[in-house]
Amino acid sequence: MENKKYIAEVIVNNSVNKLDKLFDYIIPPQFINIIKEGTRVLVPFGKGNRQFEAYVFGVNIKLDEDTSKLKEVIRPIDEEPILTINQIHMIKWMKGKYLCKYIEAIQCLIPAGVVNKEKRFIYVNREKLNNHKYEMTEIQKDIINYVEEKGKINVESLYKRFSYNEVYRVIKQLENEGIIIIENKVDSRIDIIKEKYVRLVISKDLYKEALDSIKGAKRQQELMEFLKEKVEVKISELVNSHGFGRTIINGLLSRNIVEVIEKESKRDPLLNLELKPFPKLEPNDEQRVIIEEITEAINNNRVETYLIHGVTGSGKTEIYLQLIENTLNEGKQGIVLVPEISLTPQTVERFRGRFKEGIALFHSGLSDGERYDEWRRVASGEANIVIGARSAIFAPFNNLGLIIIDEEHEHTYKSDLSPKYHVKEIAEYRSKHEQSVLVLGSATPSIESYFEGVESIVKVRELKNRARNAKPPNIEVIDMRRELECGNKSILSRRLHSEIEKNLEAKKQTILFLNRRGYSTFVSCRSCGHVVKCKQCDISLTFHMTSKELQCHYCGDKYTAPRECPECSSKNIKYFGVGTQKLEMLIQSYFPKAVISRMDLDATSKKGAHNEILESFKSGEIDIMIGTQMITKGLDFPNVTLVGIITADTMLNMPDFRAPEKVFQQVLQVSGRAGRGFDEGKVILQTYNPEHYSIMLAAKQDYISFFEKEVELRKAFNYPPFSKLINITFTGENEKETYLAISKITDNIKYILKSKGYTNELDDIVFGPNEGMIYRVKNKYRFYVLLKSNKENYTLLKAIIKYLLIDSRQKFVSDNIITSIDMNPLFIV
Ligand SMILES: Nc1ncnc2c1ncn2[C@@H]1O[C@H](COP(=O)(O)OP(=O)(O)OP(=O)(O)O)[C@@H](O)[C@H]1O
Ligand SMILES: [Zn+2]
Ligand SMILES: [Zn+2]
Incomplete structure (x- = not known):
């Protein structure tokens, strides 16, 4: 046939809004058998025909069509496709679900090292130089001499040598005259070592x-x-x-x-960790039943999600280890997700100790080079287990059997960059499309996950006992209001003080936990514990330093800050917290002989510091460890018998409908560090709100009752899982312009909703626009509008957003405003 043309549909690797679509290119005959779906290619783009890297998403044959306007692919970059067809489907699905750009989704699947960068090389055309007619300036001569001396060099290196403005001007001119020639080359950013x-x-x-x-x-x-x-x-x-x-x-x-x-050589991030064997344990009855059931599902390629709800110390990790072992025995591969690799060194140690090799680590602490190497080890089949934080869910396995999400309730599983995916959603997608089993595990499952259990979407399996026959810790609630009444103004209750003393005498270890999030943004009464909340949203009001007003973070309503407590008229109505550093000083002054260490962001900012502190805690050198959220996760130290929670209230009063859930989770998780060995554990929980259901039920360690109560409230105020939230954020340098832009979008959303028959409900769907909780970041202003949707209008709302902020963005938002869409926000900031 005469006029048969092969056309590649490609996504250009560039994050400009306008380029976020498929472009057609002709595949030259010599590449027809090489360029397939998933191949990376080089294409000319735009007026200047600059070279860009691009990803082929489809290949079509066109007969007798006019293709004269199309350009040709320059060449393929790799011999084999870099994306599988499954992955291309997933990218398209992510774009549809998260309303992100193609390239943003692609960047989740391919590590930075693979994505090529365009480099520009420059050299002198001697002939033109000899024939030029005018006297050159000094800077022109200098640049030409410099380039000639080196032969052919990267333009970037000129910018290092001369000032940017000069070079830019001069080379532009010399290039126009043909004296110098600039060549664009796309090159891998990472060198193979x-x-x-x-x-x-x-x-x-x-x-x-x-x-x-x-x-x-x-x-x-x-x-x-x-x-x-x-x-x-x-x-x-x-x-x-x-x-x-x-x-x-x-x-x-x-x-x-x-x-x-x-x-x-491949950079191995595990190289400097010593390997301690972790032999297989004989599972107890509770563990065995679960291992057998899930193994059967894996062996039969069943698409299934299990939620293992196992109390702290119940031996979930041993279940994961044995499931992974069985997966490998079937010739399949497994992904193990942990909230943060550096915060869960014990989990990683156990996997390495059990499997020795074939493990790749994915996490944020890797350099581009390390990440690239780990990715290639997975893609080439050298590794069959991936352990990692969020990004590990995209591991390029081709025979995935099992995905494990440990501590599935953790918020770090939600990405804060576009696409704002939750790891669980991606895992569900992969499980469904790659016939693999998904296992979620937690002592405190998220309300959403457990609710899916109630609705029989996931299979909940319970571990009710601690693995080594240890008893659950005993949690005692201390009413800090009574302490104040009795004249104790200290941050330690008398009870906690004396328990620490006893523990020190018994040579046992203590953990003191202080939550830093939400610290002193709310207003509460130290005499009666009352916290001022929004009448409409049931959310703690946020104190704004500048205006000295209280504001609801969800609906934007403003309230005047009370001078005395509306409940008990006390003047003690302001909240004063302390930081970890101050706490450390106080504790040291109370217990001068104790060895105290602190674990927070400051103390662990140095590489390796986190591990060092944990090691010396493990060895028993440290008597009291003071820490933030960092110490709540997965630590298994048998000698810790006392945990003190300095105040449960900072978290409780976060302007967030999930605040009670987070408090419950945190209390149980940090309490779970106590009494994991032979001695019973004790927990002292200090609070100004002892009657709060979240505190009371956490003290009883009664997850089911908490879940039921919480679900009831979520239903009453129409929060997830009964509704879906969508958060749209606008960020811009010009405060007024940004506000006007988001107001315009909000009006448009309302306008379209009205035209579709939603008139009375508008106030229950669209909230805002409001100032962001973090209103000004690096001189940029942030506003957001929150949408609350239900099953029946979710698709409509999504379509409206897609129309306004993606398809017709140019019409509604100027380019100097950054817009961000979060289809299921965990925090609204
Ligand atoms: N079958 C078993 N026999 C003996 N010891 C076990 C068994 N299973 C687990 N253990 C031990 O019990 C302790 C607690 O197990 P693990 O750390 O896995 O608990 P977990 O459920 O992950 O707890 P958390 O949610 O608190 O992190 C560990 O020291 C582990 O080695
Ligand atoms: Zn009061
Ligand atoms: Zn409100």
Whole structure:
């Protein structure tokens, strides 16, 4: 056939709004069999035909159609497609679900190291230079000399050498005259690391002779003997760990006794962690039943979600380990998600101790290079287990059998960048499309997840007992209002004080927990515990320092700050909190002999500091550990018998409908650190709101009652899981312009809703626009509008947002305003 053309539909790797769609390119005949769905290609783009990297999403054949306006693909970048067809489907699905850009979704699936960057190279055209007619300026001469000297160089390096403005102007002009030529090349940003190794090249029979020939050089002889035992050794290792300097190595090199070879090496982030074996445990009855049931589902490729609700210390990790083992035995691969790798060193240790190898780690602390290497280990099949935070859910496995989300209630599973996905949603998608089992685990499942259990969408399995027969800790609530009445103004109740004392005498360890989030933004009464809330939203009001007013963070209603408590008329109506540092000083002054350590963001900002503190806590050097949220997760220290929660109220009064849930979770999680060994654990929980259902039920460790109460309230105020929230944020440098822009969008949303017959309900659907809780960040102003939708209008609302903020964005929002859409916000900030 004459006019048959192969057309590639591509996504250009560029985050400009206008480019967020598929573009057609002709595939030149020589590439027809190479360029497929998922191949990365180089394409010319725009008027200047600059080269861009692009991803092929589809290949079509066109017959007798006019393709004269289309450009041609320049060439493929890789030999094999970099995205599978499954992944392309997932990217399209993510775009539809989160209203993000294609390229943003692609960037979730492919690590930064793979995504290429365009580099510009520059060189001099000698002929044109010789023929030019005018006198050059000094700077022109300097630049030309510099470039000629180097041959062909990256333009970036000119910017380092000369001032940007000068270079920019000069090279533009010289380029127009053809004196210099600029070439665009797309290049991988990450270099593959090559390591140099040394090995003996002397055969066995010549060995003795060679050894004798260097009698005078004792160290060279020693190196020979050293290498004799080994195949090859890294130069860096010889130099750094074994004291063989370069001259010694060069000595043997010059005599042709050794040679140096180069091998590609992968950066291994686990390299410097020591490996302690963690042998398989005989599962107890509760564990066994669950392991058997889920293994059966894995073996039969069933699409199934399990929620393991197991009290703290019930041995969930052992279940995960055995499930992963069974998955590998089936020749399949597994993903284990943890809230934060650096905060869950014990979990990682156990997996490494059990499986030794084949584990790849994905987390935010990796350099681009490390991330790229880990990704390639997974893609090439070298690793069959991935452990990691959020991003690990995108691990490029091709035979996925099992996904585990440990501590599934943790908020770190929600991405704060676009696409604002929740790991659980991606995991559900992969489970469904790759026939694999999803396991969620928590001692305190999120209300949404447990609700899915009630609705039989997920299968809930319970672990009611601690694994090593330890008893659950005993939680005692201390009413801080009574302390004040009795004249104790200290941050420690008398009870907590004396328990710490006792614990120190018994040589047991103590954890003191202080929550920093939401610290002193709300107003409460120290005499009666009353907290001022919005009448409409049941949300604690936020105190605004500048206006000295109280404002509801959800609906925007303003209230005047009371001078005395509306409940008990006390003048003690302001809340004063303390930070961890101050707390550490206080505790040290109360217990001068105790060894105290602090674990918070400040104390652990140095690399490795977190692990160091944990190690010395484990070894028993530290008596009292003071910490923030960092110490609530997965720590298993048998010698901790006392946990003190300094105040449950900071969290309780967060302007967030999930505040009671978070308090409940946090109290149970941090309490769960106590009494995991032979001795019983005790928890002292201090609060100004002892009657709050969240505190009372946490003290009883009664998850089910808490769940029921919470669900009742969510239903009454129409919060998730009974509604879906959508949050739209506008950020801009010009306060007024940003506000007007979001107001215009809000009006449009209302207008369209009205035209679709929603008239009376508008006030129950659209809230705002309001100032963001963090109103001014880096001189940019932030406003948001919150939408509350139900099953029947969700699709409509999504379509409206898509129309206003994506498809017709240019019409409604100027380019200097950043818009962000969150389809299921966990926090509204
Ligand atoms: N079958 C078993 N036999 C003996 N010990 C076990 C068994 N299963 C688990 N353990 C031990 O019980 C302790 C608690 O287990 P693990 O840390 O897995 O609890 P968890 O459910 O993850 O708790 P948390 O939710 O508090 O993190 C660990 O020290 C673990 O080694
Ligand atoms: Zn009061
Ligand atoms: Zn309100």
